[in-house]
Amino acid sequence: MQSDNATPLQWFFACPQFIEPLLADELSRCGAESVKIGHAGVQAWGDLRFGYYAMLWSRLASRATLQLAQGFGKNQAELQTLLHSIDWQQHLRPEGTLKVRFFGLNDDIRNTQFGAQWVKDQIGDQFRSQHGIRPSVSNTPDLVVVVNLHKGNASIGIELNQHSLHQRGYRDLDTHAPMRENLAAALLIRAGWPELVVSEAELVALIDPQCAAGTFLIEGALMALDIAPGLLRQHTVAERWLGHDAELWNTLYAEAQDRRVTGLTNAERFEFWGNDRDAAVMAARADWRSINLPAARWTQCSLTTMPAPTIADKALVISNLPFEINANIVTVKPHYDALSAWMASLPPGYRGALFAEAAAPISLTNLFYSKEYRFLNGETESKLYTFERLVQKEHPAIWISDDLANRITKNLRKLKSFIKQRDINAYRVYDMDIPEYAIAVDRYADWLHVQEYAPPKTIDDKVAEQRLQQALLTLPAALGVDPNKIVLKQRRQQKGKSQYEKQGRVEQALTVIEHGVLFKVNLTDYLDTGLFLDHRPIRYWLQQHSKNKKVLNLFCYTGTASVHAAIGGADRVDSVDMSATYLEWAKDNFSLNNLQHDPYRRYRFIQANVLEWLYDCDEYYDLIFLDPPTFSNSKRMQDTFDVQRDHVALIDDAMRVLSPDGTLIFSNNFRKFKLDTEVENKYAVQDYRKQSLPLDFERDPKIHGCWLIKH
Known part of the structure; x- marks a missing residue:
């Protein structure tokens, strides 16, 4: 490991991704004989002097690893051979301490924590066989061993930086900074x-x-x-490594101090x-x-x-x-x-x-x-x-779209009486009416919920982004809303439960009204808000037809249809869903409408796999609202559900518990859905798609399908 060794040592300097070319140039200036750019780092060849100099002066590297061995590592036997090819006594005292950082997996090692422990034992066995003792593990070790596995190959090295090289020493490690x-x-x-x-x-x-x-x-x-970052750190190099050349390090350190003095002049x-x-x-x-x-x-x-x-x-x-x-x-x-x-x-x-x-x-x-x-x-x-020049554009982009504003004004004029008559404050005001502005805009009280559609592949991403920005800047004035009360989401074709899963943001819940009924909506925490606006007519239909009826709401989501049925005077309302979160939300919606006091257990909230629960159900219902997801692969379900593939069996199970004079409302939002002729041959089916489509969604007649089914 001497600095004048004729054979150059092999190093790997890690860095953030996309910095690799800059780091390669920097290492060449530090004296590397050759460099090779890798993923999130650079391989370099040079003597110990080069390695020390790079650790002292590199402004871009995160870690410096001296490579000791490379070879096959597709299983434990091959990795063991490689580990035992290294004389660890050249690097660590028998009574010393070590730490192992293990990356990757192979045929035998399927867990990195196990891999690190196994490597530590292999090194320890070498010491025990020769000295009767073995190094211990420490979080502040004398030596850090790094093992990397990739596609059947392995590399083993020792990390010679004592602390991460991005840490200069001028900032408390607990201090949050926008970047490293x-x-x-x-x-x-x-x-x-x-x-x-x-x-x-x-x-x-x-x-x-x-x-x-x-x-x-x-x-x-x-x-x-001309101040070396390594001068600011209290400890840069692993001084307890047995190969450490203190004289060489001190010489380089003193040279860096001299350059600092000169630089300050x-x-x-x-x-x-x-x-x-x-x-x-x-x-x-x-x-x-x-x-x-x-x-x-x-x-x-x-x-x-x-x-x-x-x-x-x-x-x-x-x-x-x-x-x-x-x-x-x-x-x-x-x-x-x-x-x-x-x-x-x-x-x-x-x-x-x-x-x-x-x-x-x-x-x-x-x-x-x-x-x-x-x-x-x-x-x-x-x-x-x-x-290169700080010059503003002579003709800056126009950030307010008159076309979009005029179209929204036109839509609002059309919806004015509709909104007033139905006593609603949650409705759609715009849905890609102008192709250049590919968004849907829903108003929830004094908030806007904006969903961006994925732009066509023919539209440049920068153009699409600028149009979205222009739309967002136009909406506050066009709709008279506070700019801080606009929530933007990106719409993509969803699979499984992703449309219902939590998005990990701070809750923004508010209350809206629909036909005099109150609902809690959440604009930020989930892809959907808790209220499907396009189902408004069918919910009102339930309210009008539920008096003295037993009502079943399957895949009830947040229970909005159940609330309408209860408001309409239903004798019994059962709401079934697999999600405890949404059943709690449904209870909140009942409470908002003063339906929480239920001494006769008229309103039940059942957490269950709907398919299994329905199969085992032995009660009869006068009205059933069935609005299944397009697809589901929930961890709590043994099998997947596909509405096109499975709807006949699902409808049959629902019809089995429907009273002789009852009605099943079957709905779903799969745009390519086709009702199987078997259903129409078995039952009396009324296509209710047109009647179930509200005025604010008439531009999108395929947003859902709806059928009334009787025996």
């Missing part, structure tokens, strides 16, 4: 900051108008002032300015001072009150553009307007870069971006947009 330090460094490189640093300009500025934790500024200063050539509208800027300032960087400019104000910058010859303005996947375009546009207006007011020699989630509406800035680069921020798909 090595990602910020990669963004600065793509934005052209290193070129500005070495340019002939007398004064160069780095500015972040929304600096938050200040990561861009600190990483940019470390680059400009050039500090007057650079200006660093961080701004934010909240107190996070003070934390960034404290981190800056903790590593003794030269004085910088810190301000706390909104973008609209930003002071003028110092006139620098050249500057880079870089910032993390705020956006969340469920963000409301209407509420972020003022922020984007203010940022782009401020950037466009800067001197001609300034360039810019904005980093954001890939879904962020960058076109709202009305700035011409030169290039875009793909990155991952954690697990979030993101992009960096670079701007």
Whole structure:
């Protein structure tokens, strides 16, 4: 393991995905003899001096692994042979400590935790056979062993960084920052900051108008002032590794200290300015001072009150553009307007870069971006947009669509009397009436629920995204709603239970009214809201026909049809569904309508597999509402359910418990559904699709099918 070994050592330096080419260039500058780009990392060949130097100076790597052996590893026997080919006594004392990081699976090892334990035992056996003792396991070990399995091959190495290389030491590990330090460094490189640093300009500025934790500024200063990231960490290299060359490390460390001193003499050539509208800027300032960087400019104000910058010859303005996947375009546009207006007011020699989630509406800035680069921020798909010139478009995009606004106004005029007569405040106002605006808009009281249809493959993604943004900016004025009360969802063809599954957001529940009946809806937590608006007429039909009847609601969902039946005077209402969540929701809907007091158990809520429950049912009902899902593969069901394949058997089971003069309302929303002729031959069937379609859904007659079936 000597630094002057004629045979170069093999290393693997890990990094975030999409940074690999930048890391490969960096490692070559660090002295690698050769490099090979891999997935989320780079293989490099070089001596120990190279490895130490890279750990000290790399701004992009996350971890550094010295590869010890590579070969076959498709089973335990092959992996054992590879492990025993390594003389572990060259790397670890018998009484030392170790930790194993295990990645991948093979024919015998099907669990990474087991794999790590098994590797530890194999290494321990080698020590025990020669010394009678074995190393112990520790979370702060002398040595970290890394094993990777992939397609029958294995690589075994030791991790020589003592802590993750992205951690510089200027930030508390518990502090939340928008991005890791090595990602910020990669963004600065793509934005052209290193070129500005070495340019002939007398004064160069780095500015972040929304600096938050200040990561861009600190990483940019470390680059400009030639400060090695490894100088800031208390421990960089694994000093308890037996192959550690303390003299070599100390020499490289001292050289880095000398370069830092020299770099700081050039500090007057650079200006660093961080701004934010909240107190996070003070934390960034404290981190800056903790590593003794030269004085910088810190301000706390909104973008609209930003002071003028110092006139620098050249500057880079870089910032993390705020956006969340469920963000409301209407509420972020003022922020984007203010940022782009401020950037466009800067001197001609300034360039810019904005980093954001890939879904962020960058076109709202009305700035011409030169290039875009793909990155991952954690697990979030993101992009960096670079701007060679900070110039706004002479003819910015028109963000209010008169065509869309006029169509919505026309629809509302048509629905006005319909809404009033039926005493409703939850209804559809727009459903892709204009093909360019591929959305459905439903109003729930004073909220809007907007669903985006997947655009045709012939439509460019950027065009589709811009039209969606334009639509969202048009809706508040056209419908008189608060921009903060718009919920956007993307509609895709759903399979199984996904249309009912929780989406993992904060609950936004409100109460709406329909034919005088109150319902709880939730606009955010699920793909659907808890109220199928297109079923409104058939629910009202149930209310009108339920007096003194026994009513059964199968696949009851949130029990809205059951409530209508109860309001209509049903003697008994049974609601059956497999989901406890939706049965609780159904009970809430009963409570909203003062139906919770039920001393005679007229209203029952039954959690069961509907197919099994119906098969075993021995009661009779006068009205049955049967609205099954298109497809179901619930974990609580032994078999899958397909409405086209299984509807005849399902209807037969329902008809078996229907009283002689009763009515089965059969409905489903599978657009290609065809009622089997066997059903029409067995029973009296009335096609009720046209009557069951409300006025606000007449543009989409295939949204559901509905039949009244009698004996």
